[in-house]
Amino acid sequence: MPAQILDIAIIGAGSAGIAAARACREAGVSFAVFEARARVGGRAHTVEIDGQPIDLGAHWMHMAEVNPLVPLGHDLGVTIIETPDAYPYYVEGKRQPREETLRLRHAWVETEERALALATAGNDVSVAACLPQLGDWTDSIAFNHGLYSGRAVEEISAFDYARVEDAGNKFPRGGYGALIERLAEGLPIHFGAAARRIDWSGGPCRIEFLDGEAVLASRVIITAPVMVLQSGAIAFKPPLPRGEAQALAAFLPAAYEHVVIRWRDSPFDAGGDQLTLFKGGRERNISLLARIENSDFHYVEVGGKLLTDFAGSASEREIFARDAALGELTRHFGEEATRGIEVVHVTNWWSDPSSRGSWSVTPPGKALAREALQQPVGGRLFFAGEATSPTQWGTAGGAWLEGTRAARAALEG
Template sequence: MIDLAARRGVEEAVHPAKLSQDPDVVIVGAGSAGISAARRLLAAGLSVSMLEARHRIGGRTLTVSLSGHPVDLGAHWLHAGPINPLVKLGRERGELLRRAPVEGRLFIKGRQASLSESEAFGRAFAIADRALTQAARAPEDQPAGKVLPPLGRFGPRVAAIHGLISGRPLDEVSLHDFPSMEYADNLFIAGGLGAYIARLGKGLPIRLGTAVHALDWSGQGVRVESSAGTLHAKAVIVTTPMALLQKDVIRFAPALPQPVAAAIYGFAQGVYEHVVLHWPDSPFRGPDRLASLVGKHREPPGLLTRIDGGPFHFFELDQPTAALLDHRDADAPGRFARAVLAEHFGHKAIRNLNVCRSTTWRHDPWSRASWAVVPPGLVAVRDQLKESVGERIWFAGEALSRAQWGTAGGAWEEGARAAGEIVERLKTRA
């Protein structure tokens, strides 16, 4: 189903011109944060070399073409429109942006919910949000799941959706961190978010297929050791996901200061995976909206219907579901999605349903998770990592963003922040 020509387009978008061996700044990783940082540094007149372990750019954003339809296998939504820098930039560039529908679809035991049922569902969400926001004002942090009030029949559903978008069940998520995320006013971009990020990275000085394995900051600058040799820079921006830093994929010499290392090891791994369905005669009519299916034995954690109004749908897997399926074979997520949808809509309804892809970002050697999650009691970790290490090493990426954590927009913002700080430091040193 995958259009290899389109896929190759992403890989060939970058021509790794001879990289400078001693640039002002080396950037580790060419995902959203790395691309944003590079653009900011180059605009300020600094020289940059980017090293990317994969054979493509974009990191946890990737658009593939399925039967001619662009489908995102990673990030898909532009969240928090009013504060998302990728939305602002998209508007400036004349990109085609479209507001995501606010109202979802609610099905109860396979039938469309009545108006009063939909209103009750909406009220349960509003009550949960108020309770979370109010409880987060207390000085003591605690698991976000602990403060959800009784919400009647929709209670488990509300908790499951919040757990899905958090990347972990709410009992494993910091209450103080949870409501800091802005989630209103979401948008979609024509052609897919992964393709957009790849466009933004076009022409940047990137060497693909090059993993950084050591950073030596014992001297004046930083010595960067990679699978393609050694570079020297005045500063380095590391956008490697927290799950990989926890596995010591990069060795730091000297070792990172204790508070920085503790912050890195504080994060938990968020899991969120897409099962991509081709389901032209699904019961969901009209444009892409979120669907909630309740009232049967198995309630899917999340479903985005009719991506771009077409035949493709995302059946989302949350962390507990993905963990259960990990013990089975590679086709288990697809079979699970089919079984759940058959339970709700009947076997006849899924006759023409085909499973195109099940993503496995949690096992990908260059991500190992969908995003980083702050466990209860560790709310300071995001800000701790914003401090530079010896004014030579800066961390950036989705994990550092407070108001847009776990998103491509948050990663973009953090890449620009780290780059901006380096521009200031190098100016004052000059």
């Protein structure tokens, strides 16, 4: 642990923390990063299974045109590929004709436009209130909007939903987590350093860790997920002011997990990285990213209401997610076609004490919690992460931009 008083301490080595650390390195100040886990990347983490890079967290480079990780990836020589622009849509295992898929796409766009039109920051409604009526398709579309947001549509602010930038998607070859890990090379990161208390009562801030160690820093950038902060895992002395405490309390954890399967004789096109949608119901649905990097690995996406409503233990949650994924695939393609599926990994970000959810959602009327949490506290505490990004929340690119913003504010302060 550093013995001197640091100019800046950074809590967390995910996308936001790494971006903040790189900005501090560039500015030439004294700084260090303190990370609870034994690795970098946080909710962006690539593992290798039988030689295939598998993203257990972030995989899509969302808002690609304005995502800072796209040019940084290019600089590292990472191949960044376009996402296919047509999404196959399946009903009971049958690929739908182009008109049906276009109808689905139209419904997505209509929801976004209605959310934009209906919701303002001061008069917010839920995404549920913006759904177009599409007969027996409505429930399925409602569930999928919730799946990609990680909560039921009734619980999501339409204002927050609609203000997300729409700027295309790309994929980095070799995994998003691996790219972000490379961007952390050479940074002074202390692993296994779980902050448990930040004393900002006077003089330099004192950060105490679970193992009894402590460091002093003039300013602290806090990038631990808001759900971790809500749990009280990091205490503040004195407690955070009312405005920040209320902003923090406003967020809801999103549930979104990857059930990673190997499906050698999968019926999906060999093109690779193909998002595939299914017609499900209001309570249960999945989506699939088929043939990752043209391999026989697939990510079944399970989440939203299906998982936020689940009340069992951590291990029961993983079994539930696995069974939901396999159950839906079997329902669509039959036992014969799905018999060969091998489940190789089920993520559980919801139960992980270092994340406690996949990203953060704001309920109707609470979207401005993101801006509120951007405000420096006492000129010494600076919050950053996907949760503080108003227009790229829930993404690794948004977290990166927020880490850079918080570092600039801390460097200026």
